[in-house]
Structure formats: C-alpha cells, structure tokens
Amino acid sequence: MSIEIIFLANALSDLALRCGHLVGNLGPAEAREYLSQRPEEESLLRAQICSVGAYLPKKRMGNQEFIKFLDTSDEWITSNTGIKYRYVAGEEQAASDLGLEAAKKSLEKAGLSPRDIDLILVATATPDYRGFPSTACIIQDKIGATHAAAFDLSAACTGFVYALETARSYIISGSARKVLVIGTEVNSRILDYNDRNTCVLFGDGAGAVVVSGERDGGSEIIDSILRSDGSKAHVLTIPGGSRTQVHPELGSNGQYLTMEGRPVYKFAVRVISEIVTGLLERNGLVLEDLEFIVPHQANIRIIQAAAKRLGVSVEKFFTNIQDVANTSAASIPLALHDMVEKGKLQTGDLIVTVGFGGGLTYGGNLIRW
Ligand SMILES: CC(C)(COP(=O)(O)OP(=O)(O)OC[C@H]1O[C@@H](n2cnc3c(N)ncnc32)[C@H](O)[C@@H]1OP(=O)(O)O)[C@@H](O)C(=O)NCCC(=O)NCCS
Numbered sequence: 001m002s003i004e005i006i007f008l009a010n011a012l013s014d015l016a017l018r019c020g021h022l023v024g025n026l027g028p029a030e031a032r033e034y035l036s037q038r039p040e041e042e043s044l045l046r047a048q049i050c051s052v053g054a055y056l057p058k059k060r061m062g063n064q065e066f067i068k069f070l071d072t073s074d075e076w077i078t079s080n081t082g083i084k085y086r087y088v089a090g091e092e093q094a095a096s097d098l099g100l101e102a103a104k105k106s107l108e109k110a111g112l113s114p115r116d117i118d119l120i121l122v123a124t125a126t127p128d129y130r131g132f133p134s135t136a137c138i139i140q141d142k143i144g145a146t147h148a149a150a151f152d153l154s155a156a157c158t159g160f161v162y163a164l165e166t167a168r169s170y171i172i173s174g175s176a177r178k179v180l181v182i183g184t185e186v187n188s189r190i191l192d193y194n195d196r197n198t199c200v201l202f203g204d205g206a207g208a209v210v211v212s213g214e215r216d217g218g219s220e221i222i223d224s225i226l227r228s229d230g231s232k233a234h235v236l237t238i239p240g241g242s243r244t245q246v247h248p249e250l251g252s253n254g255q256y257l258t259m260e261g262r263p264v265y266k267f268a269v270r271v272i273s274e275i276v277t278g279l280l281e282r283n284g285l286v287l288e289d290l291e292f293i294v295p296h297q298a299n300i301r302i303i304q305a306a307a308k309r310l311g312v313s314v315e316k317f318f319t320n321i322q323d324v325a326n327t328s329a330a331s332i333p334l335a336l337h338d339m340v341e342k343g344k345l346q347t348g349d350l351i352v353t354v355g356f357g358g359g360l361t362y363g364g365n366l367i368r369w
Pocket residue numbers: 071072073076077080081157196197198200259260261262264265298299326356357358
C-alpha cells in the first residue's frame with residue numbers, strides 16, 4: 001500500500017469518527033465536502049426553528065357524527081373537552097403519508113432541499129409499522145433526503161417536545177446542522193369507535209419544523225425540560241407489542257388505545273404548571289415574559305385548570321383543540337403552524353411548549369421565536 005493510500009484511509013477513518021453516522025451515508029468526495037462546510041466553533045451554534053409545515057387529512061368529522069353510532073352528544077363532548085371537530089385519515093393513508101406532506105411544506109418554507117437535511121426525527125405513537133421500518137426511514141426515502149439519518153422517537157403526546165430537544169442536542173454537539181422534526185399521527189387506526197370514553201377525543205394530522213444550526217439571528221430553542229413517570233404507564237396504553245401474546249381471537253381489539261381518563265387529567269394539570277414554572281425559573285424569567293404557552297391540545301378543561309393553577313389568564317394559552325382534537329405528537333407543531341398562519345408569533349416572542357402523555361412522559365421547550 002502506498003503512503004498516499006494509507007494517508008487517505010487514515011483521513012477517511014478520522015472523518016468517519018468525527019462525523020459519526022452522517023459520514024456513513026456519504027462517499028469520500030461528498031464526505032470531504034461535508035466536513036469542509038462545517039463551522040469551526042460548533043458549540044456556538046444555536047438551534048433555530050426556521051419553518052413550520054402542517055397537513056390535515058381531507059375528511060373532517062364533527063361531534064354530531066358520533067351520535068349516529070354512540071351514546072354521546074355534541075353538548076357532552078364540547079362541554080367536557082372543548083372539541084368540536086377532528087380530521088380522519090383516508091384508508092390508504094398511514095403516518096408517513098401525513099408526515100411527508102407536512103415535511104415537504106416545512107422544507108419549502110425554509111427554502112431547503114431534502115438533500116440539505118442531516119437528520120429526520122419522527123415523533124409518533126402510530127407508526128406505519130410496529131417496530132420497523134421506522135416511519136422516519138419511509139419519509140426519508142419518499143422525500144429523497146439522501147444524506148439524512150432517520151429514526152422514530154416514542155414519547156406519545158410529548159414526542160414533539162422530546163424531538164425538539166433531541167434536534168437541539170444534535171445541533172449544539174455538532175452532530176447535525178439541519179434537522180427535520182416531524183410529529184405525525186393516525187390515531188383513528190388505534191381507536192375503538194365503540195368506546196365513548198376515548199374515540200371522541202382524538203384526531204389525525206401532522207406537523208413538521210426544520211431546525212437549523214445557526215450562529216446569528218435571535219431565534220432559538222433556548223432550553224428544554226424532559227421528564228417521565230413510568231410508574232403510571234398503565235393509565236394510557238396501546239397494546240399489541242411484545243407484552244401481548246398473539247392469539248388469533250385477539251383480533252383488532254389488541255391494538256386499541258386504552259385510557260384511565262381521571263388520573264391522566266390530574267397528572268396533566270399538575271405537570272403543565274410544573275414544566276412552565278421550571279423553565280421560567282431556571283432561565284430567570286417570569287410568566288409576563290411569555291407571549292404564549294403552547295400546550296398539548298388534549299382537553300380544554302385541562303388547559304383551563306392549568307391556567308388557574310399558574311395564576312394566569314387562559315388567553316395566555318394558545319388553543320386549537322376545538323378544530324383538530326387531540327392529535328398526540330402532531331398537536332404542538334399543528335398549534336405552532338396555526339399560530340404562524342394567524343400572525344400570532346412575532347420575531348423575538350418568548351413561548352413555552354408543554355406536552356404530556358403516554359409513558360407517562362412530560363416536558364417543555366422554551367423558545368425565542
Ligand atoms: C376523558 C375525560 C374527558 C372524561 O371526563 P371525566 O369528567 O373524567 O368523566 P368520567 O370519565 O368520570 O365519566 C363521567 C361520565 O361521562 C361518561 N362519558 C364519557 N365519555 C362520554 C362521551 N363521549 N359522551 C357521553 N358521556 C361520556 C362516562 O361514561 C361517565 O358516565 P357514568 O357516570 O354514567 O359512568 C377526562 O377524564 C379527560 O379529559 N381526561 C384526560 C384524557 C386525555 O387528555 N388523554 C390524553 C392525554 S395525552
């Protein structure tokens with residue numbers, strides 16, 4: 001072996017070590033080009049949300065439709081949850097199809113090509129497949145993000161909050177520069193439409209953001225708090241994994257969501273105020289500094305009770321639950337998208353997102369818009 005070849009081999013293995021998984025996808029020439037584009041002082045990078053995209057399926061379902069087959073009423077659903085409508089995916093649509101549409105829109109708004117993306121993170125509780133392939137890999141292929149690593153993140157309705165912090169961590173560590181973060185759900189596939197306690201609460205949809213490592217500009221995911229309490233895992237489940245014995249007679253019941261509403265409700269009210277207060281305190285801020293709190297859209301009564309507990313007007317909370325219901329991991333990016341579309345977010349505004357759900361998981365992100 002000539003000196004040049006040994007040198008090249010060493011240089012490439014050094015590259016691979018320094019760039020980890022990212023270089024694994026690239027040829028030597030592309031890897032060199034990629035490394036040459038990386039900033040010298042990566043720790044100075046800020047994780048900036050540069051665009052938001054969203055997708056809702058065509059079919060919109062009002063509360064009245066449940067009355068045809070369920071012992072319920074528009075009055076009960078509206079007064080107990082705040083929900084009026086939800087969207088339902090077509091039979092041919094899976095989580096990747098919804099996520100793909102939201103991702104395309106967020107890339108377009110950011111003025112980026114799929115080839116610019118280093119990492120695709122998909123937060124979902126209703127992936128296309130149980131286990132693998134990941135929904136992220138399916139989107140990676142469909143969108144043509146040929147340089148991207150891709151994986152799913154399972155933290156139920158807190159998934160998007162977890163994914164934003166994961167994106168931020170990849171960026172500030174220098175492992176990725178452009179991250180596509182997607183929250184996508186086809187909840188209608190895991191709902192028992194004979195169970196009035198659960199089926200009226202959830203909807204389908206997807207939201208996506210591009211998070212970019214930038215040195216300049218004020219916008220930034222400043223801080224996050226992520227927490228979990230597995231001791232209450234049983235109060236919200238989607239069975240059908242390796243805990244479940246496969247019996248033919250189990251049928252589709254084996255994949256329906258189960259929930260104990262009351263403990264989830266109490267947990268949610270408590271953790272919303274805990275997360276918001278925690279993020280404010282450790283960043284030297286007070287509630288008045290926040291333009292909006294963007295909560296997971298699970299139940300308007302949860303949001304009202306959390307507002308009371310925090311001692312703020314419910315107006316401080318952005319809500320769109322009336323139009324889309326609980327879309328699990330898609331809930332917060334769909335809310336952010338609505339806020340942008342309605343002109344509610346101005347450059348420099350401070351907001352806190354706060355999520356809670358199965359796991360149990362909870363957490364929030366402090367963001368300067
Ligand atoms: C689900 C939730 C709205 C139920 O409200 P609640 O005040 O706790 O009501 P309960 O479960 O005690 O049920 C009260 C009654 O309403 C009934 N009820 C439940 N769903 C109903 C519906 N869709 N229509 C009519 N009645 C309904 C119950 O059957 C019960 O009737 P009963 O008294 O005859 O037994 C509430 O517990 C909740 O929002 N929990 C959090 C759920 C959540 O957000 N999960 C996702 C987190 S990510």
